[in-house]
Amino acid sequence: MRRRLTAAAAALVATALLVGAAPEIDDQVDVEHVGVDETTEVEETPAPDPVRAKEYWLDDYGVEDAWKSSKGAGVRIAVIDTGVGREPEEFQGAVVDGTDVSGMGSPDGRTPVGAVDGNHGSWVASLAASRGTGKGTGMIGVAPEAEILSISVGFGSSVTVPFDEQIATAMRWAVDHGADVINLSLTTNSAGWDESWDDAFLYAFENDVVVVVAAGNRGSGTSRVGAPATIPGVLTVAGVDRNGEASVEASTQGITIGVSAPSEELLGVSADGDLVQWNGTSGAAPIVAGVAALIRSAHPELDAVNVINRIIRTARPADDATAVPDPLYGYGLVDAEAAVTEDVPLVSVNPMGSLADWVRLYRRADAIPAPVPTATPVEIAPLPRAEVPTRPSSPLLPSRETLLYGSLPLMGGTMGGILIALGVTVAVRRIRLARASRTSSR
Structure with a gap:
């Protein structure tokens, strides 16, 4: 089944502002995709570490404190997006493998394709695991020692491979190439999804992979979460502003939201090395994916279910949340230090639901095949014909005899x-x- 996707293909949920880069940024940002009317240049500040100072989430959300226990070493994060650029210093040594599933990129997944000139995938990857360009300077990701798998997907009418097929292929490739965490900073305009995604996402869950997805943005035309954020078992991330309040433009709502993270005034490294300021749950998701990598590195004995459980159980309550989970915030604001260091009871089931159970319930006509005989049938001789019963009669009445x-x-x-x-x-x-x-x- 082919669905019409948000913004004509799929919404890569981001808006961008250039920080000290080329003036053609207005041409680089596709307004239809990012949901903004304009971009503005931000003058670089010649401070000792102007970039690191802008990464407020590192301190406000406990990331720097979590680094005392883990920086994500030994964990692989698959970024299924527009491709992670080759040029930026921040990705040197970080991207260890990749592929293209769109038919438009290069075999290693490093040639940018699709929305906003392909920069979207680089922005996402830089928030998750960029290396920084020096001690205390340059943009650094939440899990700066994690490895990145770059899987490029394409969007729009020029792409020959159907979007649903691309995502299903990308998910399987990521699992087969050692992904511990998969990040999907994209959304659709439908709560439902193609049946090919059933097997692809189940493949990830069955192979102990944490799948983190963006909730979507109102500014991009998404009022409620759509697939893949509606798939049971994924960790859906909503967005908040610098005050920890639900973002009006750069987030959406839904009962499947698991946790919230910053989605405004974010930084990202473009494919050509330029630094941008951008908004969107596309950025909130890789922040949480980075936290998942910190947990998996610090606690390699934990399975994916317990990694997700740690993230939501240690989240800080949002001030204006009305319930837990809340349709705007999920279980609250992500707390990296608490997620890595606190004692959290183990669980045996995914708190975000079971896709396997959903498939059995809603795809049961296809999921339950006709029974196949397991042995040769035993032949039984036919029974003798029964005698024709005689009708009861009175001895006072004449009979045939x-x-x-x-x-x-x-x-x-x-x-x-x-x-x-x-x-x-x-x-x-x-x-x-x-x-x-x-x-x-x-």
Whole structure:
């Protein structure tokens, strides 16, 4: 089934502002995709670490404190997006493998394709695991020692491979190439999804992969979460502003939201190395994906279900949340330090739901095939034909046998005797009449 996707293909949920880069940014940002009317240049500040100072989420959300325990070493984050650029220093040594599933990029997944000139994938990857360009300077990701898998997907009418097929292929490739965490900073305009995604996402869950997805943005035309954010088992991330309040433009709402993270005034490294300021749950998702990598590195014994459980159970309550989980914030604001260091009871089921159970319930016509015989059938001889039952009768009424062998012969004999007797009687009478006539004539 092919669906119409938000923004003509799929919404890569981001808006961007250039920080000290080329002036053609207005041409680089596709307003249809990002949901903004304009971009503005931000003058670089010649401070000792102007970039690191702008990454407010590192301190406000406990990331720097979490680094005392883990920086994501030994964990692989698959970024299924427009491709991670080759040029930026921040990605040197970070991207260890990749592929293209769109038919438009290069085999290693490093040639940008699709929305906003392909920069979107680089922005996402830089928030998750960019290396920084020096000690205390340059943009650094939440999990700066994690490895990145770059999987490029394409959007729009020029792409020959259907979007649903691309995502299904990308998910399987990521799992087969060692992904511990998969990030999907994209959304659709539908709560439902193609059946090919059932197997692809189940493949990830069955192979112990944490799948983190963006909730979507109102500014991009998404009022409520759409797939893949509606798929049971994924960790859906909503966005908040710098005050920790639900973002009006750069987030959406829905009952499947698991946790919230910053989605405004974010930084990102473009494919050509330029630094941009941007908004969107496309950025909130890789922040949480980075936190998942920190947990998996610090606690390699934990499965994906318990990694997700740690993130939502240690989240800080949002001030204006009305419930837990809340349709705007999920379980609250992500807290990287608490997620890595606190004692959290183990669970055996994914708190974000079970896709396997959903498939059994809603795809049961396809999920339950007709039973196949496991042994040769035993042949049984046919039973003898049953006797025709006789209808019950009263002994006072004649039966077939009594009529045939009793009443009818008896009646025949009786009638014959009567006829003979009548004949004899008539003959005797005639004789008497004849004698009487002779006597009178004398």
